[in-house]
Amino acid sequence: MKEIDIRNLTRDYGNGKGVFDICLTVGRGEAFGYLGPNGAGKTTTMRHLMGFIRPRHGSVSVQGMDCWKNRSRIQKKIGYLPGEICFPGDMTGIGYLKLIAAMRKMKDFSAAEKLIDYFELDPKGKIRSMSKGMKQKTALVAAFMHDPEILLLDEPSSGLDPLMQGKLIELIENEKKRGKTILLSSHIFEEVEKTCDRIGMIKSGRIIRQITAGELRASQMKTYRVIMADDEGCAEILRMYPDAVRGKEQRELIVSVTDGCINELLALLSAHRVLSLTEEKHTLEEYFMKFYGGDEK
Amino acid sequence: MINFSYLKQTARSNLKFLLAFTAVLCVFVIIMTNVFTPAVMEETQIGIEGTVLANILTGNGTLIGFMSNSFYALMAILFPMVYSIMVGNRLIAEKIDKGYMAGFLSTPVTRAQIAASGAFYLTVSLMIMWGTVYCVGIAAAERFQPGALDVDKFLLLNAGVFLYHFAISGICFFASCLFNTSRNSLLLGAGLPLYFFVMSLIIKLSDSLDYLKYFTLNTLFDTEKILEDNGFEADFAVLGALALILYGTGIIIFCRRDLPL
Numbered sequence: 001m002k003e004i005d006i007r008n009l010t011r012d013y014g015n016g017k018g019v020f021d022i023c024l025t026v027g028r029g030e031a032f033g034y035l036g037p038n039g040a041g042k043t044t045t046m047r048h049l050m051g052f053i054r055p056r057h058g059s060v061s062v063q064g065m066d067c068w069k070n071r072s073r074i075q076k077k078i079g080y081l082p083g084e085i086c087f088p089g090d091m092t093g094i095g096y097l098k099l100i101a102a103m104r105k106m107k108d109f110s111a112a113e114k115l116i117d118y119f120e121l122d123p124k125g126k127i128r129s130m131s132k133g134m135k136q137k138t139a140l141v142a143a144f145m146h147d148p149e150i151l152l153l154d155e156p157s158s159g160l161d162p163l164m165q166g167k168l169i170e171l172i173e174n175e176k177k178r179g180k181t182i183l184l185s186s187h188i189f190e191e192v193e194k195t196c197d198r199i200g201m202i203k204s205g206r207i208i209r210q211i212t213a214g215e216l217r218a219s220q221m222k223t224y225r226v227i228m229a230d231d232e233g234c235a236e237i238l239r240m241y242p243d244a245v246r247g248k249e250q251r252e253l254i255v256s257v258t259d260g261c262i263n264e265l266l267a268l269l270s271a272h273r274v275l276s277l278t279e280e281k282h283t284l285e286e287y288f289m290k291f292y293g294g295d296e297k
Numbered sequence: 298m299i300n301f302s303y304l305k306q307t308a309r310s311n312l313k314f315l316l317a318f319t320a321v322l323c324v325f326v327i328i329m330t331n332v333f334t335p336a337v338m339e340e341t342q343i344g345i346e347g348t349v350l351a352n353i354l355t356g357n358g359t360l361i362g363f364m365s366n367s368f369y370a371l372m373a374i375l376f377p378m379v380y381s382i383m384v385g386n387r388l389i390a391e392k393i394d395k396g397y398m399a400g401f402l403s404t405p406v407t408r409a410q411i412a413a414s415g416a417f418y419l420t421v422s423l424m425i426m427w428g429t430v431y432c433v434g435i436a437a438a439e440r441f442q443p444g445a446l447d448v449d450k451f452l453l454l455n456a457g458v459f460l461y462h463f464a465i466s467g468i469c470f471f472a473s474c475l476f477n478t479s480r481n482s483l484l485l486g487a488g489l490p491l492y493f494f495v496m497s498l499i500i501k502l503s504d505s506l507d508y509l510k511y512f513t514l515n516t517l518f519d520t521e522k523i524l525e526d527n528g529f530e531a532d533f534a535v536l537g538a539l540a541l542i543l544y545g546t547g548i549i550i551f552c553r554r555d556l557p558l
Contacts, residue, residue: 050403053555072407080403082558086396090310096400102302103404142400 001064003028003150003181008058009048019044019205021058026183026198031176033196033213034185041205042185043083046154049183050080062150076104079148083155083185085132085139093123093130093138100142112145118171119164132159140168150181157191169194193217221256223280226269228253233272240268254280300406304414311384311418318380319426325372326364326434331441333363360438360445365454365520373458374515375494377426378465381419382487385469388415389551390482399558412474412548419466420544427459453523460536461518465490467543474547477557490514514539 004026012018019041026032034042047053048060051071060067062074087096097112106112116123121137130138136159143151153172157165172195176182186192192199193213200210228234228251237253238244244255257265269277389412392398401411431452438446472486497515500506510516517536522529 047556047558050399050558052399052402052558071402072405075403075405078403080399082396082399082403084396087400088306088310088392088397091306099302099306100400100404103300103401103406105405139400142403 002026003030003063004032004049004183005061005064006045006048006058007060009045009055009060010057011044011048011053011055013044016204019048019202022202022205022207024200024207024210026181028181029176029179030198031172031182031184031196033192033199034183034202035187035189035192035199036185036202037187040202042202043154044205045202046080046083046152046183046185049152050078077149079143079146079151081139081143081151081153081156083158085135085159087127087135087138089128090126092126093121093134096127096138097123097141097145101145104146106146109145111147112141115141115144118167133161133164136160137164144171144175148180151175151183153182153184155186156184157186157188165191217259221258222262223254223256224265225276225278225280226253226255227251227275227277229273229275233274236272237268241265251275298410298413299417300410300414303401303406303411304418307388307415307418308422311387311422314380314384315422315426318377319429321376322373322426322430323433325368326430327437329364329368330360330434330437330446333360334442359447360442361447361450361454362524364451365524369454369458369520373430374461374497374518377423377462378490378494380426381423381462381466381469382483382490384419384422385466385473385486386479386482387473388412388419388470389473389547390476391473391479393477393556393558394479394482396558398556402556402558408552409548412551416470416544416548419470420463420540423459423462423466427455427462431455450524453529454520457518457520457523457529457533457536460533460540461514463540464514464517464536464543465493467540467547471543471547471550474551 002025004024006022006024009022010018010020012020017039022041022045024032024045034045036042044053048055049062049067051067051074054068063077065074067074091099097116098109101109101112115121119137119140121134121141123138123141125134127135127138136156140156143153151172156172157168160168169191172182172184176195182195184192184196193216196213198210198212199216200207202208225247226237227247227249228237231251234251234253237255241255241257244253246252247254255265389398392401398411402408434451434455435446435448438451468489469486472482472484472489475485476482493513493515496509496513500509500513500516514536517532519529519532521527522532
C-alpha cells in the first residue's frame, strides 16, 4: 500500500485549467518533488489530497483511505503547509498554534516550542502585523508540530530568507531520515533537487515526466558565463567547446557542460587568465524545454 | 457535534460584536421604560392621529403596547439583523474567502463540527442577547414605572423576537455556508432580510397590500397577535422550524461542497 496514491485524477476547471489524468504514488519514507510553473496544477492536486475538493474522475487516497470520504481521519497523519498562507488576523501566532494544537487534541506542546526556537519565530505578536516570512514560519510550525507521518508542503520556502530556506531544507532532510513521506511542490528547481528522491514535472495540469533526482542531476547541463582576459583564451575555449556562444561583452563566452565534464572545463580555464566566471541559472521553463523538446504549446 | 476549542475561539472573536449590540439594545429598552409614561403616550397618540405613522406607532395605551409598536416593530428588528449578517458571514464564508479555513480543516475536526460550532455560537449568542434585554427591561421598568410592565407579555415578546432573529440568522448562516466569497454570502445573507423588512413596511401602508404578508418573514413576528394572545404559537413554531431547517441545510451543504482553499 502506497502512502500517497493518486490514480487518473482529473478535475477540469475549463479554459485548460485544472489537472488531467494525474497518476502519482509516493511510498513510505520517500520524498517526491512536484515541480512545475505557477498555475500548473500543483495546488489543485494538494487540495484533493487534503479532501478540500472532490475528484470528478479518478481517485485520491492516503494510506489506503479515500481523501474525500475520510478527510478528517487522514488529517491525523498529514502535516499540510498551504501554498497561500492566511490566518485569522486578530489572533496572535502563539494563540493560533495553541488553537490548532487543541483542535488536534495534542497534549504535548513541546515539539511546537522546539520548532518555534528552530525557526527563530517570535509568535507573540498579532498575526496581522507579521511579515510574510513570519507568517510562513508560523504555518511551518503548524504543519510540523504534531509529528505527522506524511508531509504535504506547497512551496514551503516562499517568503523565507536564504538562511531560513537552508534550515527548512535541513529540517525536511531530517524528517525524511526519520521515515516521513513527503510531497513537496515547488517552482524552484534547487529546492526540489536538494530534498527529493523522485521528481514529477507537471505542466498545464499534466505530469509530463517522472524521473529520479540522480537521473536529473546526471543529465543536467549547467551553463557558465566566462569572460576571458585575452583573445587567445577565447579561441582555445571555442576550439574545445564548439557549442559555446559569444556573449554581449567582449571576450565573453557562454559554455554548457554536464557535471561529469566540469573538470575538463576547469582545467582549460585555469590554463588561461579568466576575468570572471558565473553560473547561469536555468529557469524552470528552460528545463521543461530541454526535457520535453520544443513541441509543447 | 461541537468542537469546544473551536467554539471558544469563535466566541472570543465575535464577543465584541455581541457586547456592543446587546448594550445598545439595553440602552433602548431602558429609554423606552423611562420615556413612555402614560402622559407621554397619550400626547403621542393624539399627535400622530390620522397619519400613516398611526398605523405603525399607536398601541393600546399601555407600556407594553407602546414598546411592541415602537421598539419591537423597528429597532429590535433592524438593528440585531446587522449582527446576524456580520457574524453569519464571519462564521464560514469569510474564512473561506480569506483562506484560513484551510488551517482549521487541516486538523481532525470535521467540517460538520466546524459548521455546527458556528451555528451553535450564533444561536446561543442571540439567546444571550434577548435574555439580557428581557432582564434589563424588567429591571428598568421596575425602577422607573413599578408595576406598569406586563411581565408575561414582555417575555413572549422577547421570545418571539428571538425566534425571528433565529430565523434571520439562519438565512445569514445558510448564505455563509453556500458561498465561497463574503461578497456573495452578504448579497444573500443581507439582501433577503432587508427585503423582508422593506416588504413589512410596505404592507403597513395600506390594507389592500395585505396579501404581501406571504412574501416576508416579518409578519410571523406579529406583536399585535402576541399582545392579544391571539394565535401566535403557530407563527413561533414556523419561525423556529424555518431556522432549524436553514441551519441544518447550511451545515450539510458546507460538508458536501468543494472548497477553494
